[in-house]
Amino acid sequence: MMEKIFLLGNPNVGKSVVFSRLTGVHVIASNYPGTTVAITKGYLKIGEEKIEVIDLPGTYSLESTSNAEEAAVSSLKECPKDKSAVINILDATNLERNLFLTLQLIEEGFSVIVCLNMWDDTAHRGVHIDAEKLEELLGVPVISTCAVTGVGIKLLIERIKEAHPNPKNKLTHEARWQEIGKVVETVQRLTHRHHTLREILEDASVKPLSGLLMSCITIYISFKIVRFLGELLINKIFDPLFFDLYLPLLERLSLALGQKGFIHHLLIGELINGKIDFKQSLGVLTTAPYIEFAMVLPYIVSFYFILSLLEDIGYLPRLAILLDNLLHRLGLHGYAIIPVLLGFGCNVPGILSTRVLESKRERFIASTLISISVPCVPLQAMIFGLLGNFGGFYVVGVYLVLFSILVVLGIILNRVLPGYSPELLIEIPPYRFPPLLILGKKLYFRIKGFLIEAAPIVLLGVLAINILLYFRLLDFVTGVFAPVIQGLFGLPKEAAIALVIGFLRKDVAVGMLMPLALSAKQLFIAVTLLAISFPCIATFVVLLKELGLKYLIKATLIMIAVSIVVGSILNFVILR
Amino acid sequence: MRKISLIQMRENRKVKVSGISGGRILQHKMMSMGIYPGREIMKLSHFALRGPVAVRVGRSVLALGHGVAAKIIVEIE
Numbered sequence: 001m002m003e004k005i006f007l008l009g010n011p012n013v014g015k016s017v018v019f020s021r022l023t024g025v026h027v028i029a030s031n032y033p034g035t036t037v038a039i040t041k042g043y044l045k046i047g048e049e050k051i052e053v054i055d056l057p058g059t060y061s062l063e064s065t066s067n068a069e070e071a072a073v074s075s076l077k078e079c080p081k082d083k084s085a086v087i088n089i090l091d092a093t094n095l096e097r098n099l100f101l102t103l104q105l106i107e108e109g110f111s112v113i114v115c116l117n118m119w120d121d122t123a124h125r126g127v128h129i130d131a132e133k134l135e136e137l138l139g140v141p142v143i144s145t146c147a148v149t150g151v152g153i154k155l156l157i158e159r160i161k162e163a164h165p166n167p168k169n170k171l172t173h174e175a176r177w178q179e180i181g182k183v184v185e186t187v188q189r190l191t192h193r194h195h196t197l198r199e200i201l202e203d204a205s206v207k208p209l210s211g212l213l214m215s216c217i218t219i220y221i222s223f224k225i226v227r228f229l230g231e232l233l234i235n236k237i238f239d240p241l242f243f244d245l246y247l248p249l250l251e252r253l254s255l256a257l258g259q260k261g262f263i264h265h266l267l268i269g270e271l272i273n274g275k276i277d278f279k280q281s282l283g284v285l286t287t288a289p290y291i292e293f294a295m296v297l298p299y300i301v302s303f304y305f306i307l308s309l310l311e312d313i314g315y316l317p318r319l320a321i322l323l324d325n326l327l328h329r330l331g332l333h334g335y336a337i338i339p340v341l342l343g344f345g346c347n348v349p350g351i352l353s354t355r356v357l358e359s360k361r362e363r364f365i366a367s368t369l370i371s372i373s374v375p376c377v378p379l380q381a382m383i384f385g386l387l388g389n390f391g392g393f394y395v396v397g398v399y400l401v402l403f404s405i406l407v408v409l410g411i412i413l414n415r416v417l418p419g420y421s422p423e424l425l426i427e428i429p430p431y432r433f434p435p436l437l438i439l440g441k442k443l444y445f446r447i448k449g450f451l452i453e454a455a456p457i458v459l460l461g462v463l464a465i466n467i468l469l470y471f472r473l474l475d476f477v478t479g480v481f482a483p484v485i486q487g488l489f490g491l492p493k494e495a496a497i498a499l500v501i502g503f504l505r506k507d508v509a510v511g512m513l514m515p516l517a518l519s520a521k522q523l524f525i526a527v528t529l530l531a532i533s534f535p536c537i538a539t540f541v542v543l544l545k546e547l548g549l550k551y552l553i554k555a556t557l558i559m560i561a562v563s564i565v566v567g568s569i570l571n572f573v574i575l576r
Numbered sequence: 577m578r579k580i581s582l583i584q585m586r587e588n589r590k591v592k593v594s595g596i597s598g599g600r601i602l603q604h605k606m607m608s609m610g611i612y613p614g615r616e617i618m619k620l621s622h623f624a625l626r627g628p629v630a631v632r633v634g635r636s637v638l639a640l641g642h643g644v645a646a647k648i649i650v651e652i653e
Contacts, residue, residue: 060605060608060609061604061607061608063604063608065601065604065605065608093635094634094635094636096610096634096635097609097610097633097634097635097636100608100610101608125635127635173604173607173608173612174612174613177607177610177612177615202637203620206620206621206630206637206639207620207621207630208621208622208623208624208627211621317639320639321621321623321628321630321639322623324623324627324628324639324641325623325625325626325627325628328641328642333641334628334639334641422641423640423641423642423643423644424628424639424640424641424644425605425609425638425639425640425641425644426638426639427609427636427637427638427639428630428636428637428638428639
């Protein structure tokens with residue numbers, strides 16, 4: 001009786017895509033090793049039976065060498081072998097390397113079914129595999145699939161029941177590689193071809209000069225597209241919707257409420273020069289939706305479009321090689337660029353993906369650096385929207401300050417913390433070109449995720465703030481923080497409210513700054529402090545879960561220290 | 577035939593791995609990723625200032641930090 005199906009394979013062979021196909025549960029899949037850092041579960045119905053399907057992080061062998069691998073291997077070993085089957089997913093274009101785990105699984109006596117994924121890609125790369133012969137040699141079912149398009153999945157489901165243990169003698173690692181050599185010799189034929197453009201670009205991206213050039217071009221173009229697409233969405237869709245359709249409705253509501261009073265204060269907020277101002281009124285129906293949908297959402301769409309595209313093409317791990325040297329000095333290695341880049345979208349997935357790093361020390365450094373000097377899209381969108389009015393110089397300035405903090409703090413942490421940083425050791429995937437439908441689906445799920453998380457907090461948050469402001473309950477807070485805020489940072493004492501609200505969400509916090517009529521210098525200091533002081537509550541929860549209370553307290557003390565030092569330096573030294 | 581470390585050899589050359597001088601965990605990890613004695617590998621690039629090394633092993637490309645690359649011993653003619 002089969003109860004569980006485990007999906008196991010090397011990193012970046014498409015386990016998560018197969019998982020989505022089998023269970024209908026959407027999980028984020030990308031073209032780099034380590035996209036899946038946690039165990040995901042779903043269900044597959046075969047006839048009347050409902051079988052649990054478990055997607056495991058990628059692993060090269062059954063002896064784990066990292067946290068993610070450990071999770072994969074231990075959960076597999078916990079389940080009795082006679083009640084489980086293992087779908088071993090292989091990258092068909094890289095048969096030899098993938099077979100190491102396959103042979104280990106068969107030797108250990110698991111009921112294995114082999115899934116030769118990315119089958120469609122083999123012909124382009126001059127790889128020809130005799131799947132029948134492979135099935136004969138391994139003694140377990142072998143099915144070729146292309147999970148991205150769904151080809152072969154039906155057959156895979158039909159044959160799952162055929163999986164049965166076929167234990168063999170346990171081999172030493174050397175002997176296993178020899179055995180694999182023989183198998184590959186028999187089943188695989190390689191046709192020699194000239195190098196394609198794709199392969200030339202693959203190789204160029206891992207060499208110093210051409211790699212650096214390519215990364216500069218890629219980052220520049222990505223940045224341009226994010227801005228262009230974001231502004232296009234704002235100017236052509238969201239602003240017209242808000243100003244032409246929504247505003248007239250609000251104006252009528254405002255009149256109906258008599259343009260003042262408690263309810264008016266909550267829903268519409270303050271009238272600026274007798275009119276509703278989306279950026280300054282601060283009502284639940286005015287500023288709150290405007291910030292979320294017209295200022296932040298367009299950039300969420302454009303940022304995740306580009307990030308998803310780069311992820312699926314397989315460009316990101318190439319940045320790891322280029323940045324290994326720098327990151328090594330911060331106590332990390334090149335692959336830490338993946339959590340950092342995800343952190344630019346939202347700190348929460350960024351910190352979760354620090355699981356691709358091996359040691360606790362690295363994860364602490366990476367998480368702390370991300371929560372201090374990596375601004376999320378909502379915060380960045382607001383920085384562009386507000387500070388951009390004073391000129392691009394100030395916006396670039398904020399990024400320069402954040403980058404300097406990242407480097408200096410990283411170097412300090414690397415010196416102070418005991419232990420050493422492990423070395424880079426990753427596989428660089430080939431370039432792949434995802435079908436647009438797959439890309440669109442991933443984008444859809446990310447945007448949906450953002451809306452579900454952000455919208456309620458923003459609306460309730462603004463509601464709560466408006467109540468507190470109306471009854472002047474925040475005067476206490478501004479009073480307590482006034483010496484620091486005014487004395488050290490040179491900001492009006494009301495800015496304290498924004499910093500406190502930054503705890504809830506960064507975009508709303510910047511929104512609170514809008515009616516204060518700050519000077520360029522004050523705004524610069526305020527948004528920088530918002531970025532570096534505390535991450536939002538969601539990030540705190542993840543930090544607590546991932547690092548534990550002791551490390552969270554350490555990280556928090558670092559945040560407070562950095563905020564005070566940087567805020568004062570900016571106020572008294574740099575922007576005098 | 578001489579034995580040198582991967583970081584000492586020139587780029588764009590194919591060589592045979594002779595051994596891995598690191599600890600058991602590193603040897604094991606390398607082994608499962610396809611770097612083992614007798615295996616032919618090609619060094620693709622080497623970044624300056626004790627930077628990482630990229631190698632082609634079979635059909636995959638691996639990025640190795642400087643310290644790891646230094647522990648891979650290869651045989652050259």
